[in-house]
Amino acid sequence: MALSDRPAERHRQVAGLFTDRVRGxxxxxxxxxxxxxxxxxxxxxxTDWFPGFLASGAGIELSRGPSVDENPVAAWQVxxxxxxxxxxxxxxxxxxxxxxxxxxxPLATAIDQFYTADVFMHTWxxxxxxxxxxxxxxxxxxxxxxxxxxMEQILRSSGQYGARVDVPGDADTQTKLLGFIGxxxxxxxxxxxx
Numbered sequence: 001m002a003l004s005d006r007p008a009e010r011h012r013q014v015a016g017l018f019t020d021r022v023r024g025x026x027x028x029x030x031x032x033x034x035x036x037x038x039x040x041x042x043x044x045x046x047t048d049w050f051p052g053f054l055a056s057g058a059g060i061e062l063s064r065g066p067s068v069d070e071n072p073v074a075a076w077q078v079x080x081x082x083x084x085x086x087x088x089x090x091x092x093x094x095x096x097x098x099x100x101x102x103x104x105x106p107l108a109t110a111i112d113q114f115y116t117a118d119v120f121m122h123t124w125x126x127x128x129x130x131x132x133x134x135x136x137x138x139x140x141x142x143x144x145x146x147x148x149x150x151m152e153q154i155l156r157s158s159g160q161y162g163a164r165v166d167v168p169g170d171a172d173t174q175t176k177l178l179g180f181i182g183x184x185x186x187x188x189x190x191x192x193x194x
Contacts, residue, residue: 007112008087014120015080022076025130032129033187039129044068047079057097141173
């Protein structure tokens with residue numbers, strides 16, 4: 001299924017896949033491909049950074065569910081539903097997000113570019129950590145990779161991406177994207193996943 005180019009619908013699709021992986025996780029303490037993160041920390045990252053970004057840039061406060069330590073599934077669901085409600089709100093079309101690094105951006109565009117793309121990439125982390133299907137939409141992989149390659153120095157200097165991991169020249173787009181963002185696309189969980 002191709003992903004929509006409309007922010008609300010793309011979030012619904014991307015977050016829906018991540019939600020499936022959250023619900024399919026049997027052990028939250030298994031290591032993930034992100035150094036020093038367990039599966040639980042992938043969810044923690046998404047539910048922790050974005051509310052502050054949205055509150056400071058657009059004055060929107062998302063509802064908070066239980067802590068990720070207490071209940072990662074419920075924590076994710078409350079967070080995900082809150083983001084979708086913002087995107088589905090007709091007023092969002094008239095709102096902007098302001099950030100010192102990106103300036104003023106339409107709110108839906110900011111959510112799509114910074115948050116939905118992050119959920120998309122972290123879907124691989126959670127899937128790989130927990131032994132679930134880790135295939136990502138190849139067209140969106142290509143779109144993200146093409147955009148990020150144009151600003152590689154800025155991304156690397158942000159500290160939010162690891163060093164590029166070399167991949168074979170004939171690798172598929174997902175493998176190239178993962179290598180670009182600093183993931184070892186061939187990483188395997190050494191711990192058994194139940």
